[in-house]
Amino acid sequence: MTAVSGRRHPAADPAPAGQAAEEDLRALFGHSTAVFASLAGPEYLVETANAAFFATIGEERARTGVALAELVPELAGQGIIALLDQVYRTGEPYTGRDVRVVLGSGPHAREAFFDLTYEPRRDTDGNVTGIRVIGVETTQVKQAQQLMAEHRALLEQIARQAPLAEVLDGMARCIEKLAPQEVLVSVLLADPDGRHLRHGAAPSLPDFYNQAIDGIATGEAVGSCGTAAHRREPVIVTDIATDPFWADFRDLAGRAGLAACWSTPILARDGGLLGTFAMYHRTPRIPQDADLALARVFADTAALAIERHHTEQAQRAAEARAKAALDDLATAVRAERELRADAEQRAAAAAELAARMRAAAAAQAPTPHPERCQLGGSSGCTAPAEIKIADSWGDAAWGCPAHVEEAIINVRSVFIASEELGGLAAYRDR
Structure with missing residues (x-):
């Protein structure tokens, strides 16, 4: 006494x-x-x-x-x-x-x-x-000083846009170091649809455990984290060995040496699910007010880091889309210029060919020639024959301007049967 x-x-x-x-x-x-x-x-x-x-x-x-x-x-x-x-x-x-x-x-x-x-x-x-x-x-004062120093360092990491994995890993290690009793921290990140949780950080949990819970569904009685994510409220499991929420994961937790798990949902400012923040213990344990306050502080810090990460991802995606759109526009402009230049070249060549054909028709008009076009194929052509064409093997025929132009353009060996009017060389240069 x-x-x-x-x-x-x-x-x-x-x-x-x-x-x-x-x-x-x-x-x-x-x-x-x-x-x-x-x-x-x-x-x-x-x-x-x-x-x-x-x-x-x-x-x-x-x-x-x-x-x-x-x-x-x-x-x-x-x-x-x-x-x-x-x-x-x-x-x-x-x-x-x-x-x-x-x-x-x-x-x-x-x-x-x-x-x-x-x-x-x-x-x-x-x-x-x-x-x-x-x-x-002075324990609480010293812990508060350490907490503020570590928290400030985390905020500085977030401000300088450190990778999310680095921030979350540092946060988990900070809490594990500051906690008066042994605690193992885990952060899970929500998929965009909010239906599954992915590994974010858990430096002290066994790899096999992290791999097993990576991708767990959110829902009622899906451990502490799946349930907290589903309910959007903290879920405190003080004894995993007896809690029904852990029925499907009890053996896994036993192999990892885990006996208690307190999970807090990480929520965005608009209430959307970002993930969960969990504190595991190796013995059954009831949280004190200080434990719950610590969980809330760092859940909010994690929310800040994750939202910042999502914003940066959205910004990078928007920048990538904008760059792709600009690249597509530049490609379209180049293609349009090439098509325009090609069209101009074709127009000039067509004009030149038309002039040569008119000259040929005028020059060949006095020459005896068939009355009708000989280039109509099996269907025939009733247009007057005006221009004589030949090929490199010496064959020649008379045709109307339309069929002559078609032959010169589509049959590479055909040319106007007059060297003075360009002939084979003029066709090849076209």
Whole structure:
């Protein structure tokens, strides 16, 4: 039991000055959140301590008259007893800032930080008879400072457009480092249709586990994450071994050494599903308010990173589409120019051919020739014969302007039967 009491009235129960001073300290620190203990002798027997001291080491160890090393055996090897020895031996007080202390053992161990002062207790002759320990736990302050520093670093990563996988992996590792108890963090990303979850980051989970849950559906009773994504609200499973949500994944979780999973949906500003943020534990565990707050903070941070990633993807896709459209337009413009140039060349060649044909018709008009076109094929042609053409083998025929033009254009060996009017060379140059 704690030995904290009020100060006795000196008139009713006179006490030595040293004892009265101790009672004053007990009165001052009795209800304080600061840690106070008065240790006696070189064994550091806990003579008295306030409620904050016993709350720190564990209420189950709240007793006096026991040596500190026996009451809190985990302090051995942490330098605490050595510092007490130094103060007891030298009589010089000691003050330490953010002194790290591991309290408890095994799965119940926790890391704590304190600003501590060790003051020597003296008798009337000035001899050191014990030590007073006064301290303030700074664990939450230190964790808050670390949290803010890590959170700021993540926001800077997002601002400089670091790859999403890098941001999410760094976030998971940050939480695992800051959490007072072992936690394994996982981030799953929602498919565009919101029906499946894909691996995003989980640096401490086994590869086989990450591969097995990559692509799980969102829906009721699909583990913690599938259900949280489906409900758009946190799902806290404190014991995977007995929870019905994990019926289909219980063996998988057992092989991975997972016993609890708290999942928070990651939602966009418009309420759309972006993914899930999960905190796994190796023993069944109920979350504290601080755990839930941490999950919300980093779920919001993950949402910021994922939305930024989606925006960048959409921007890159839009830029790619715009570039493709410009490339298509440039190709179309080049093709149009080529077609126009070809058409102009064809028009010029046709005009030249038409002029040569008119000249040929005029020059050959006095020459005896058939009355009708000989180039109509089996169907015949009743148009007047006006122009004589020949081929490179010496064959010749008379035809109308339409069939002559068709023959010259389509039969490569045909030319106007007049070298003066261009003949074979003019056709080949065309």
